[in-house]
Amino acid sequence: MAKIQIFLLSLLINSLTLISPTLGALKQGFTTDLIHRDSPLSPLYNPSLDKWERVRKSIRRSFSRVSRYSLSSSVSPNDVVSEVKPARGEYLMEVYLGTPPVKQLGIVDTGSDLIWTQCQPCTQCFKQKLPIFNPRRSTTYKVQSCESKACQALDPNQGSCSRRDTCEYIYTYGDQSHTSGDVAAETFTFKSRNRGNTSSFPRISFGCGIDNSGTFSEEGSGLIGLGGGPLSLVSQLGSSIGGKFSYCLIPFAVEGNFTSKINFGTKGEVSGRGVVSTLLVQKSPETFYFLTLEGISIGNKRIPFSSSKRSSLSTNDYGSEEGNIIIDSGTTLTFLPEDTYSELSNSVKRIIRGTPVLDPSRTLDLCYQASRSLKLPNLTAHFTGADIQLRPDNTFINVSEDVVCFAFVPAQDISIFGNVAQANYLVEYDLEEGTVSFKPTDCTEGQ
Numbered sequence: 001m002a003k004i005q006i007f008l009l010s011l012l013i014n015s016l017t018l019i020s021p022t023l024g025a026l027k028q029g030f031t032t033d034l035i036h037r038d039s040p041l042s043p044l045y046n047p048s049l050d051k052w053e054r055v056r057k058s059i060r061r062s063f064s065r066v067s068r069y070s071l072s073s074s075v076s077p078n079d080v081v082s083e084v085k086p087a088r089g090e091y092l093m094e095v096y097l098g099t100p101p102v103k104q105l106g107i108v109d110t111g112s113d114l115i116w117t118q119c120q121p122c123t124q125c126f127k128q129k130l131p132i133f134n135p136r137r138s139t140t141y142k143v144q145s146c147e148s149k150a151c152q153a154l155d156p157n158q159g160s161c162s163r164r165d166t167c168e169y170i171y172t173y174g175d176q177s178h179t180s181g182d183v184a185a186e187t188f189t190f191k192s193r194n195r196g197n198t199s200s201f202p203r204i205s206f207g208c209g210i211d212n213s214g215t216f217s218e219e220g221s222g223l224i225g226l227g228g229g230p231l232s233l234v235s236q237l238g239s240s241i242g243g244k245f246s247y248c249l250i251p252f253a254v255e256g257n258f259t260s261k262i263n264f265g266t267k268g269e270v271s272g273r274g275v276v277s278t279l280l281v282q283k284s285p286e287t288f289y290f291l292t293l294e295g296i297s298i299g300n301k302r303i304p305f306s307s308s309k310r311s312s313l314s315t316n317d318y319g320s321e322e323g324n325i326i327i328d329s330g331t332t333l334t335f336l337p338e339d340t341y342s343e344l345s346n347s348v349k350r351i352i353r354g355t356p357v358l359d360p361s362r363t364l365d366l367c368y369q370a371s372r373s374l375k376l377p378n379l380t381a382h383f384t385g386a387d388i389q390l391r392p393d394n395t396f397i398n399v400s401e402d403v404v405c406f407a408f409v410p411a412q413d414i415s416i417f418g419n420v421a422q423a424n425y426l427v428e429y430d431l432e433e434g435t436v437s438f439k440p441t442d443c444t445e446g447q
Ligand SMILES: *[C@@H]1O[C@H](CO)[C@@H](O)[C@H](O)[C@H]1NC(C)=O
Pocket: 025, 028, 029, 195, 196, 197
C-alpha cells in the first residue's frame, strides 16, 4: 500500500517537474498565501479562544517581539540576531521541501534571516501537526560544507564545523529557546493557491533542525526569514525574483475567508496610480528594513519624528535621523519614540469626540467606546518621498465588542512600522533598487 502511494507520489512529482516553469517564467515570480496565525486556515488557530482574545494575544506578541529588537550601541548586530525571540511573527507560509516535495509551514519573519525547519531524526523536536521533514527521503538534500557560502554567512558563534567538514548551526534565542542541526541545501517549491502553478528553486540553504526546543510548541514547522541578510529566502532567491517581494495584508476588521498574499518577483511589481516609494536605509544589522519617517500628520498638524538622543547620525531636512524606523510584517502595533507618540496621541485625543474607556487588557492607553457615531481620524505617515494615508483601519484596533483602541504605542528602544498600519497596501520591497513602495489596494480583491 505504502509502496503504491510512493509510486503515485513520484508520478505526480514527475508531472510537476514537467510543468514546472522555465527560467523565463520564473522571472515573473510567484504568489502564495500568507496565513494569519489566528485564521481558521492556520494550524495555530485556537478555536477555544474567542475573536477578542486572539486580538489581545497578537497585541501582546507585539511587545515580546519588540524586546527582541532592542538595539543598543554596546550590542553588536550579531548579538541582536542571537537575541531573536522566535516565532513571534504573525503569518505562516507554505513551502514544499525536497524531492519529492513535502509540505512544511513556516512562520514568515521579515525580522530575521535564517530559514529553518524541524528535521528527522530528531534529537529533540517540538510537536508539529505536519509530518517532520525527513531528509533521507529526499533525493535533492545536500548537507553544506564548512566552506560553503551559507556556512560562511553564519556568525562564528552560530556556526561550527563537524569532524566530517559539514556545517552545523545553532541559534539560541533570548528566551533560551534554540534550534540546531545541519546547514543544508534543498529544493524549495512554492504553490499558488487557486492557481495550480508551482515554482521550484534548487539549492536553497536552510537549517535542518534536529534539536529544537523552547517556546516553539505548536508554532508551525520552523521559520522563514525574509530579512535583508544573505541567508534569507529573499536574498537567496536573489536575481531569479529580481530582488523583489511584496505583500498585501488584510485588515483585522475584515471577516471571512480571505487570505493575505505574498508575491516574489515581478508579479509583485507595484506600479500604476497611487504608488509612492521611499528609500531603504542601509544600517546594521542588515537583517532589518530601515526606513526614514519624517513625521505624522493628523488634521493640519504635522508632528515631527523626534530625533533620537544619539544625534551623531546623519539627519535630513526635517531633522529626522535616516533609517529611524523598521518596517516589519510580524509586529501588530506601531512603535514610535515616546515624544512623538505622546504628541501624536494628544492630537488624536483632541480630535476624537467619543467616550474614552480603559483597554480591558490594560495594554493600550488610548481607547474609546466603539459606536457607529464614533468618527476616527485619518493620519498621514510621511516617509521620505512617500506620504501614506492611514485610515482608521490602519491606526485603530477593535479589542472587544465595544472598545476600539489606538494601535500606536511608545517604543522603549527601536521604532517599528507594524502590520496593522500596512493593511490594505501592496507593500513592495525592492532590494536591488533599495526601495519600499506602497500602493493603496483592497487586499481582498480577486479572492
Ligand atoms: C502560471 O504561470 C504563468 C507564467 O508565470 C502565467 O502566465 C499563467 O497565467 C499562470 N497560470 C495561472 C493559472 O495562474
